[in-house]
Amino acid sequence: MLEVIGAILYLKVRRRLSINSHLLVGIIIFGLVNEISLIVAESNVINTSYLVLIFILALCIVNVFGNIELDRKQRKISVLIPAHNSANTIVEALESIKNQTYRKWEIILINDASTDETEEIVKRYLENNKLTLEYVRQKEHNYFKAIRHGLKYANGEIIFVLDADKILFNQNVFYRAVSTLFGEKCDGMFVGIRAMYQRLKDGKFHLIRPYYRNEASLVKTALGFGTNIYANYAFWRREVFETSVYENYLINGMPAWYNAKRNLGLRVVNGNFVGLRYRIFKKENLIGESFSANDSKRLLKLSTELRTLHHIVSRIKIPAYSTQTAVYSAINKLHIASLCPIIFKCGQTSLKEVTPLIAEDIRNLKLDNLYLKTIIDFGSNFSPQKSEKITIPKGT
Incomplete structure (x- = not known):
């Protein structure tokens, strides 16, 4: 008894x-x-x-x-919207949030140095629609800095970044996200993405590949030269977003699901439902902002991918790196990357083996940049037995 x-x-x-x-x-x-x-x-x-x-x-x-009661406590979602010259799209983004069946949310809209009528349109919209919205501005255009700035005003237990040119897929996205995120007791939850060619007309559906929190995911990221194999669109627990996601994604530009200190992925699950629609304007980069042929954006993307690659190979040994890279690239083009066999073990992968392949890839992009040349030179001459103390002059 x-x-x-x-x-x-x-x-x-x-x-x-x-x-x-x-x-x-x-x-x-x-x-x-x-x-x-x-x-x-x-x-x-x-x-x-x-x-x-x-x-x-x-x-x-x-x-x-016993009448077991499920946890009925509603968690607030803080939606961060970095908006740069988003006059044509911001209203539909706000409408998609306003129509959610799950009502406990707030919006932090960051005007990311817009030069168009974004601010005027937002003010007119708020005059006719009551939304829990915090409006802030920043003078210099920077996507990641805008998110970091907006996070200071967030009060929710869940953080979600919604780009101003995207909209929530339907009225139940927030409800399903909260149910999954706290039902699974995970750090974050990926959502599916669907292209939208015209209003009310759906295009290609991008199902997020199954996420596995293991070293195999890291190895496949390394075989793709540091390219993010998952999307960064996810709902995050606030404490995780303010620590790991903040440092690795918002500061260093590496994948949001990657924890560089532990060299392991976060506890993320697939939502298995479509959460976002994005517009087709030009060539899109699904792991961040719209990606054009602009050299500065290409340089930023390459530098963050190289940073990710160097972090991973410094703690995982990938035998026959060039051969495995070729096999993975071929299988990945068939969209069956999860079936690709990979070989790895504890240790380090020599940068002298990795760097020539990266250099060839950069030459194909025809990017002539001193920064990239320095990284290639570093990788070509790197030896784990050598060390050098570098003093950076004050004021640099």
């Missing part, structure tokens, strides 16, 4: 149990069956394993007959 009472108190402390007549009847029957079994068995000694079994059975009885 003490163990039955202990089972009740255990669940009661967690505020998930409602004591009712069904539970009392179940406990009485359980107690009678238990006592009868002891009388029949004529046991002189009750051992530990028997007590553990009784406690487990008591928990089961309480769970079955």
